[in-house]
Amino acid sequence: QVQLVESGGGVVQPGRSLRxxxxxxxxxxxxxxxxxxxxKGLEWVAVIWNEGRNILYADSVKGRFTISRDNxxxxxYLQMNSLRVEDTAVYFCxxxxxxxxxxxxxxxxxxxxxx
Amino acid sequence: xxxxxxxxxxxxxxxGERATLSCRASQSVSSxxxxxxxxxxxxxxxxxxxxxxxxxxxxxDRFSGGGSGTDFTLTISRLEPEDFAVYYCQQxxxxxxxxxxxTRVEIK
Numbered sequence: 001q002v003q004l005v006e007s008g009g010g011v012v013q014p015g016r017s018l019r020x021x022x023x024x025x026x027x028x029x030x031x032x033x034x035x036x037x038x039x040k041g042l043e044w045v046a047v048i049w050n051e052g053r054n055i056l057y058a059d060s061v062k063g064r065f066t067i068s069r070d071n072x073x074x075x076x077y078l079q080m081n082s083l084r085v086e087d088t089a090v091y092f093c094x095x096x097x098x099x100x101x102x103x104x105x106x107x108x109x110x111x112x113x114x115x
Numbered sequence: 116x117x118x119x120x121x122x123x124x125x126x127x128x129x130x131g132e133r134a135t136l137s138c139r140a141s142q143s144v145s146s147x148x149x150x151x152x153x154x155x156x157x158x159x160x161x162x163x164x165x166x167x168x169x170x171x172x173x174x175x176d177r178f179s180g181g182g183s184g185t186d187f188t189l190t191i192s193r194l195e196p197e198d199f200a201v202y203y204c205q206q207x208x209x210x211x212x213x214x215x216x217x218t219r220v221e222i223k
Contacts (some may be wrong), residue, residue, distance in 0.1 A: 016215070041203065041215070041216045042152075096207075101150040101207055102205075
Protein backbone atom coordinates (compact mmCIF):
# COMPACT_ATOMS: atom_id res chain seq x y z
CA GLN A 1 0.00 0.00 0.00
CA VAL A 2 1.44 3.35 -1.07
CA GLN A 3 1.82 5.90 1.72
CA LEU A 4 2.00 9.67 1.25
CA VAL A 5 3.84 12.03 3.60
CA GLU A 6 3.57 15.80 3.25
CA SER A 7 6.07 18.29 4.62
CA GLY A 8 7.04 21.93 4.28
CA GLY A 9 4.16 23.68 5.98
CA GLY A 10 4.64 26.57 8.37
CA VAL A 11 3.89 30.18 9.14
CA VAL A 12 4.65 32.72 6.42
CA GLN A 13 3.86 36.38 5.82
CA PRO A 14 1.53 37.48 3.04
CA GLY A 15 3.33 37.83 -0.27
CA ARG A 16 6.03 35.31 0.63
CA SER A 17 6.64 31.82 -0.73
CA LEU A 18 6.59 28.28 0.58
CA ARG A 19 7.25 24.89 -1.01
CA UNK A 20 5.36 21.80 0.07
CA UNK A 21 6.52 18.25 -0.61
CA UNK A 22 4.60 15.00 -0.85
CA UNK A 23 6.75 11.89 -0.69
CA UNK A 24 5.23 8.63 -1.87
CA UNK A 25 6.45 5.20 -0.83
CA UNK A 26 5.79 3.93 -4.34
CA UNK A 27 4.94 5.04 -7.84
CA UNK A 28 1.84 7.16 -8.28
CA UNK A 29 0.35 7.94 -11.66
CA UNK A 30 -1.31 11.17 -10.65
CA UNK A 31 -1.14 13.34 -7.56
CA UNK A 32 -3.46 16.07 -6.41
CA UNK A 33 -3.15 18.77 -3.80
CA UNK A 34 -6.33 19.47 -1.85
CA UNK A 35 -6.62 22.06 0.89
CA UNK A 36 -8.93 22.64 3.82
CA UNK A 37 -9.17 26.01 5.52
CA UNK A 38 -9.77 25.88 9.28
CA UNK A 39 -13.28 24.65 9.98
CA LYS A 40 -14.13 24.55 6.27
CA GLY A 41 -14.59 21.98 3.52
CA LEU A 42 -12.27 20.49 0.94
CA GLU A 43 -10.97 22.51 -2.01
CA TRP A 44 -9.10 20.97 -4.90
CA VAL A 45 -5.91 22.89 -5.74
CA ALA A 46 -3.87 21.20 -8.47
CA VAL A 47 -3.03 17.91 -10.17
CA ILE A 48 -0.02 16.48 -11.97
CA TRP A 49 -0.02 13.25 -13.96
CA ASN A 50 2.52 10.93 -15.38
CA GLU A 51 5.78 12.65 -16.25
CA GLY A 52 4.36 16.07 -15.53
CA ARG A 53 3.08 16.68 -19.03
CA ASN A 54 -0.46 17.08 -17.75
CA ILE A 55 -1.05 19.72 -15.10
CA LEU A 56 -4.18 21.56 -14.02
CA TYR A 57 -4.85 24.25 -11.39
CA ALA A 58 -7.81 25.69 -9.59
CA ASP A 59 -8.55 29.26 -10.65
CA SER A 60 -7.89 30.45 -7.09
CA VAL A 61 -4.20 29.50 -7.33
CA LYS A 62 -3.46 29.72 -11.05
CA GLY A 63 -0.43 31.89 -11.74
CA ARG A 64 0.72 31.75 -8.09
CA PHE A 65 1.17 28.01 -7.39
CA THR A 66 3.24 25.52 -9.39
CA ILE A 67 2.98 21.76 -9.09
CA SER A 68 5.89 19.56 -10.16
CA ARG A 69 7.26 16.10 -9.58
CA ASP A 70 10.56 14.28 -9.33
CA ASN A 71 9.87 10.66 -10.26
CA UNK A 72 13.36 9.59 -9.20
CA UNK A 73 12.38 10.58 -5.65
CA UNK A 74 8.67 9.67 -5.91
CA UNK A 75 7.97 13.19 -4.70
CA UNK A 76 5.50 15.85 -5.80
CA TYR A 77 5.98 19.50 -4.93
CA LEU A 78 3.71 22.51 -4.61
CA GLN A 79 5.55 25.80 -4.95
CA MET A 80 3.33 28.50 -3.49
CA ASN A 81 4.22 32.10 -4.34
CA SER A 82 2.50 35.39 -3.52
CA LEU A 83 0.73 33.77 -0.60
CA ARG A 84 -2.45 35.34 0.71
CA VAL A 85 -4.19 35.11 4.07
CA GLU A 86 -6.93 33.09 2.37
CA ASP A 87 -4.37 30.40 1.44
CA THR A 88 -4.24 29.42 5.11
CA ALA A 89 -5.22 25.76 5.25
CA VAL A 90 -4.16 22.20 5.79
CA TYR A 91 -2.76 20.96 2.50
CA PHE A 92 -3.23 17.30 1.64
CA CYS A 93 -1.75 15.36 -1.24
CA UNK A 94 -3.91 12.58 -2.64
CA UNK A 95 -3.32 9.85 -5.20
CA UNK A 96 -5.22 9.49 -8.45
CA UNK A 97 -4.56 6.41 -10.55
CA UNK A 98 -6.16 7.99 -13.59
CA UNK A 99 -9.77 9.18 -13.91
CA UNK A 100 -10.17 7.76 -10.44
CA UNK A 101 -11.20 8.86 -6.96
CA UNK A 102 -8.62 9.99 -4.44
CA UNK A 103 -7.93 6.63 -2.87
CA UNK A 104 -4.88 7.44 -0.74
CA UNK A 105 -4.26 10.67 1.17
CA UNK A 106 -1.39 12.04 3.17
CA UNK A 107 -1.84 13.27 6.73
CA UNK A 108 -1.67 16.92 5.68
CA UNK A 109 0.62 19.84 6.39
CA UNK A 110 -0.56 23.15 7.84
CA UNK A 111 0.15 26.46 6.10
CA UNK A 112 -0.59 29.67 7.98
CA UNK A 113 -0.31 32.96 6.11
CA UNK A 114 -0.27 35.80 8.60
CA UNK A 115 1.50 39.06 9.22
CA UNK B 116 -17.54 24.24 -12.61
CA UNK B 117 -19.84 21.58 -11.21
CA UNK B 118 -21.22 22.72 -7.86
CA UNK B 119 -22.17 19.99 -5.39
CA UNK B 120 -24.69 20.85 -2.68
CA UNK B 121 -25.05 18.49 0.26
CA UNK B 122 -28.03 18.21 2.57
CA UNK B 123 -28.64 18.35 5.38
CA UNK B 124 -25.74 20.33 6.80
CA UNK B 125 -25.97 18.43 10.06
CA UNK B 126 -27.69 15.15 10.87
CA UNK B 127 -28.33 14.40 14.54
CA UNK B 128 -28.97 10.70 15.08
CA UNK B 129 -28.49 7.96 17.64
CA UNK B 130 -26.34 4.85 17.24
CA GLY B 131 -28.31 2.14 15.47
CA GLU B 132 -30.37 4.60 13.44
CA ARG B 133 -30.32 4.94 9.66
CA ALA B 134 -28.62 7.95 8.06
CA THR B 135 -29.40 9.25 4.59
CA LEU B 136 -27.13 11.92 3.13
CA SER B 137 -27.85 13.72 -0.14
CA CYS B 138 -25.70 15.42 -2.73
CA ARG B 139 -27.10 17.39 -5.65
CA ALA B 140 -24.98 18.45 -8.62
CA SER B 141 -25.49 21.65 -10.62
CA GLN B 142 -25.21 19.59 -13.82
CA SER B 143 -25.25 15.92 -14.67
CA VAL B 144 -22.33 13.88 -13.34
CA SER B 145 -21.31 10.49 -14.66
CA SER B 146 -21.98 7.86 -12.02
CA UNK B 147 -18.55 6.42 -12.72
CA UNK B 148 -17.01 9.70 -11.51
CA UNK B 149 -18.78 10.23 -8.20
CA UNK B 150 -17.42 9.47 -4.72
CA UNK B 151 -18.09 9.83 -1.00
CA UNK B 152 -15.45 10.46 1.67
CA UNK B 153 -15.51 10.34 5.46
CA UNK B 154 -13.42 12.69 7.57
CA UNK B 155 -12.87 12.60 11.30
CA UNK B 156 -11.34 15.48 13.31
CA UNK B 157 -7.62 15.87 12.74
CA UNK B 158 -7.56 13.20 10.04
CA UNK B 159 -7.35 13.12 6.28
CA UNK B 160 -10.46 12.23 4.32
CA UNK B 161 -10.98 8.54 3.66
CA UNK B 162 -12.53 7.19 0.47
CA UNK B 163 -15.76 5.32 1.25
CA UNK B 164 -17.60 4.90 -2.05
CA UNK B 165 -16.58 5.44 -5.66
CA UNK B 166 -18.39 5.05 -8.95
CA UNK B 167 -21.46 6.23 -7.02
CA UNK B 168 -22.14 2.79 -5.53
CA UNK B 169 -18.93 0.75 -5.23
CA UNK B 170 -17.54 0.40 -1.73
CA UNK B 171 -13.84 1.11 -1.33
CA UNK B 172 -11.53 -1.38 0.33
CA UNK B 173 -12.35 -1.76 4.02
CA UNK B 174 -15.65 0.14 3.76
CA UNK B 175 -18.22 -1.74 5.85
CA ASP B 176 -21.31 -2.98 4.03
CA ARG B 177 -23.58 -0.81 6.18
CA PHE B 178 -22.49 2.03 3.84
CA SER B 179 -24.22 2.13 0.47
CA GLY B 180 -24.15 4.71 -2.29
CA GLY B 181 -26.67 5.34 -5.01
CA GLY B 182 -28.10 7.80 -7.46
CA SER B 183 -27.35 9.11 -10.90
CA GLY B 184 -27.38 12.26 -12.98
CA THR B 185 -27.65 15.12 -10.51
CA ASP B 186 -28.86 13.37 -7.37
CA PHE B 187 -26.77 11.02 -5.28
CA THR B 188 -27.18 9.52 -1.81
CA LEU B 189 -25.08 7.86 0.83
CA THR B 190 -26.94 5.63 3.27
CA ILE B 191 -25.59 4.24 6.51
CA SER B 192 -27.99 1.46 7.45
CA ARG B 193 -27.23 1.36 11.19
CA LEU B 194 -24.94 3.94 12.70
CA GLU B 195 -22.00 2.67 14.69
CA PRO B 196 -20.14 4.95 17.15
CA GLU B 197 -17.21 5.28 14.72
CA ASP B 198 -19.49 6.58 11.93
CA PHE B 199 -20.04 9.98 13.56
CA ALA B 200 -17.97 12.22 11.30
CA VAL B 201 -18.21 14.62 8.37
CA TYR B 202 -19.02 13.23 4.93
CA TYR B 203 -18.15 14.83 1.60
CA CYS B 204 -19.33 14.03 -1.88
CA GLN B 205 -17.03 14.60 -4.86
CA GLN B 206 -17.14 14.50 -8.62
CA UNK B 207 -13.90 13.48 -10.32
CA UNK B 208 -14.99 13.39 -13.93
CA UNK B 209 -14.57 17.04 -14.87
CA UNK B 210 -11.94 19.60 -14.00
CA UNK B 211 -12.02 21.33 -11.62
CA UNK B 212 -12.61 18.41 -9.27
CA UNK B 213 -15.21 19.59 -6.78
CA UNK B 214 -16.47 18.58 -3.35
CA UNK B 215 -19.70 19.25 -1.55
CA UNK B 216 -19.58 21.42 1.55
CA UNK B 217 -20.00 18.40 3.82
CA THR B 218 -22.65 16.82 6.05
CA ARG B 219 -21.84 16.41 9.72
CA VAL B 220 -23.34 13.30 11.31
CA GLU B 221 -23.44 13.91 15.06
CA ILE B 222 -24.64 11.95 18.03
CA LYS B 223 -28.09 12.97 19.17
